[in-house]
Amino acid sequence: MKVTFPHMGNLYIPLRTFFENLGAEVVVPPLSSKRTLEIGCKYSPEFACLPLKVTLGNFIEALEMGADTIVMAGGVGPCRFGYYAEVQREILKDLGYDFDMIVLEPPQGHFWDLIKKFKYITNKKSFKEIYLAGKLAWKKIILLDRLEKMVNRIRAVELEKGKTDKAYKKALNLISNARDEQELAFARQQIAKEISSIKKAKERNLLKVGLVGEIYTLLEPFVNFNIEKQLGELGVLVERSIYISQWVRENLLPSFMKSKEPEVLAKLAEPYIPCFVGGHGRESVAQIVSYAKQGFDGVIHLLPLTCMPEIVAKSVLPMVSKIHSIPVMTFVLDEHSAETGLRTRLEAFVDLIRERKEEKEFGVLSGD
């Protein structure tokens, strides 16, 4: 059995670790590229959103490399994503591929169903073995999230251009290659050393921008034109609202192990979106309110074209932005590749929040 899965940012690192440690052979599809997008779009329904198209491209590229078992996430609720695995299965079958597809549905009370699926993939490994493999993968997820957060902070103030991204690339390799917890602990030390050796400028008035929106477009740098890096290069500290660890906590753990944090957060969106609207629509709004309260200078909202939950969120953004006095800019992402347009808007947005911040501080100084 050769297992593969779709790309979503750095998710491939813990997934590979998990399945390999359970003795499965893993085929990691090539990182999403223009080719992935091209073949994905060619075989996808035109009106589907970008996540379906790019992940279908991932699957085709992995099948070409000899994969025979696809692990895909499912879902419930108004977001169409829950149905994508089924659609992709049919498309791939029509294309004549021979494969198994295992859909991991969020375990709303069916936690054992999830374990059963893992057992199938891993050739009847025991619960304990699954737990141990999961533990290492989980530790990698935590470390990756911490790494990404650090990188997004440091990139904005690095003195030597490109230094942070070099260190980041190296760190990803270290985490990816760690075979056990001991090696991972060593990798953590190496990374800390590497990152702390980056020379940083002392910036007192650093701009802070929060990124919110649909999870896939937030996490996959290929589809969002590496927006975190672009903002960093413009001298902006970036914080993302969703990290993989949170998503795993909320979606793959049984309910008694879940934290209460998301529920508390969702309360912030209540005046604008009082109920669950699918995907992260409500969370996006809640996060904007939260960023405003934390004193962020602006928020960027990302969504793939035709994403219903985020369109619902978008419709209340003008109000949220006004009431909480925080500039919000929405980017709708699709197949087009006009990076110039995105860059122009990003630069203008950064100019806007910078001027706003300076004005505010000037007001404070002059006693207005």
Next chain:
Amino acid sequence: MECYLGIDVGSVSTNFALIDKHGKMLKKLYLRTAGRPIEAIKSGLKILKEDLKDDIKIKGVGTTGSGRKLASVIVGADVVKNEITAHAVASISEIPTVQTILEIGGQDSKIIILRDGIVVDFAMNTVCAAGTGSFLDRQAQRLGIPIELFGEIAIRSKNPTRIAGRCAVFAESDMIHKQQLGYKVEDILKGLCQALVRNYLANVAKGKEIKPPVVFQGGVAANSGIKRAFEEELGMEIIVPEHFDVMGALGAALLAKKAMSQNKQKQTNFYGFEAAFKEHRAESFECNGCPNLCEIVQIYVDNKLMARWGDRCGRWSENVAV
């Protein structure tokens, strides 16, 4: 005399603004880009050089527009700024109390909301180019009307016909339909102006709070029919500034002036008007390093590689010094 130069390389026009140290416009140029930005920039420099007296000294250069990076490589810029900021800066310099800027250019349209001289919100068109200069150009051409007379004729209409403005394709088929039914040209043109304004307000302005003073700029501001349609729809006076057609370039020049005055020691990066007589060559190739197949553009000046861009990973753009 000490001067500052602003260059706005847009999709349809390439504009130059030369200002003195007080920000006063000395000379402006509006040239067609015609798909060849490098040539447009060079011919602009040549025209400026011929027209100007020798005592002109360029102290700083700013570039803006979608070709700002390219322009900066060719002329040597001190400031490279996005067009939204540049337009806002220019507008504030002409009408300091401005609260709303409507800007419609050749390929894009934007709205900029300002309060107390600060940009607080903006948006650019995303859906389609209906309602921008290129579309108006094309329709005027189809009806055999010089674009300069478009507005004048539209204003004569007393009975504008209703045209769908949501999409350029629908708008055109609506216009053809109405013309075949026998509507007068002026009524169709006025209808088109109203449709474009409706489309702009629905797709670009999208419920943003439009407060006076409202400034209308960009090439399309020359069209009095559109200006009138805005006034009727918004119920406010619309101000078209004197240099409406080169506001981006003016903003870039003002930004260059500001940057240079903040840093007195700094010499300008400007290569001089001689840049127009150098040989510029742009080459592109597809990188085969990974499946992204990025298209890399290389700019040569007198056969020397001066800039590279287009790669996602930085493999080429980071290694220019060969």
